[in-house]
Amino acid sequence: MKNVICIQHYSSPCGTLVLASFADKLCLCDWSNNPLAERNKHRIAEYLQASFKTETSSVLEETKRQLNEYFLCHRKSFDIPLHLIGTDFQQRVW
Template identity: 45%
Template sequence: MQRNDRNVILTTRYESPCGALLLGSLGERLCLCDWQAAKDRSRVSRRLQRLLHAEFEEGASEVIDEAVRQLDEYFARKRREFDVPLLFAGKEFQTRVWNELLHIPFGSTVSYGELARRIGVPRAVRAVANANGANALSVFAPCHRIVGSDRSLTGYAGGLEAKKYLLELEAASQLPR
């Protein structure tokens, strides 16, 4: 959607069982699924506005409606994969990290070091951690599946309780029904 030579990111609040998320779409792709309680919330918004030449406006779209439907199914343990079209807005290195997140299987975790190895830069663990922390598409690009090298839960924009909730939800969904 465009208005006055600027793109418009339509946004809708989504109440998940582990915290409020702000969903945003630009055109026919989801570009935002960010925790409302995140301390870097405004930094993510500014980055999207700058890189997408966009302004935010509250509203709905078909892709947001589909994202809500898929999130509802995920939280009800009826969905393990998402197929909403995504729009990553970041530097090349960041988008490499975010795209690799899409390949981490449901119910699995990998360390920051393993993620760095997967994208071919094994010494860039700190840069991978920073890129993971800048992910604007939480849950859809599952940054909650990244853990410390000792398998401990480490930083998460939605808070460690939300990360724990998501990992436990996925672990419980792995059990036979």
Template identity: 45%
Template sequence: MNKVKNVINIKYYDSPCGGMIIGAVGKGLCLCDWRENRHRLHNDNRVKCFFNAVYEEKDSRLLDDALRELDEYFAGRRREFDIPLCPAGTDFQLCVWQALTSIPYGETRSYMEIAEGLGNAKGVRAVAQAVGANQMSLFVPCHRVIGSNRSLTGFAGGLDAKRFLIDMEQKFCRK
């Protein structure tokens, strides 16, 4: 059995639409997920295994900067995040998550549009699975992905949180 060699510094954040846990490893943010997510344990284990790490609640400048950026985002003063990311994922997941970061603030895209943008219109289910595996919520804006019929679909923070985030961004875009 491998000995744990790394530490993921974590902090908790209370957003206007739910409690979150954020984590940093090395020089990048590796976690921003919902505390009430039914997949919380699975996501934690995946991140810890990927980085061969344990969680440790302690201060970190990177986490402080991430919390500040989240506060600015929810206040409507930030549309893009500057925090370096270090997500735990496969090459395909990383490709999908990168595509999510290109969805403009206040706009949405369907899973089909993401798949087509990646050059594989038949890969909608694979894209949906990769979006669902995102443990970098908000920083990798999976809340901006909706169904092809423009309906809200699954979201780790719940559909109420997803609607809140989309509505908030669209409201701030109108100002």
């Protein structure tokens, strides 16, 4: 069975974000109108050997809740578990 990445859209005051989670961690937060958004999604799916499914997860719901707080100026930092996907160099920088 192929792995599944849960994906949702979030409408923020600054534009629409694409949010995705894998294994109870956020693996994507990108602007939907970003010219590289599709390439970023493809890279993540390939790396995780997974396909996207439009559905929610607990981490996506928590991400949306924290984003809502941020845009209401009630939050200054985030504590979402992240699944960082990148090269060895990118991993060291993050």
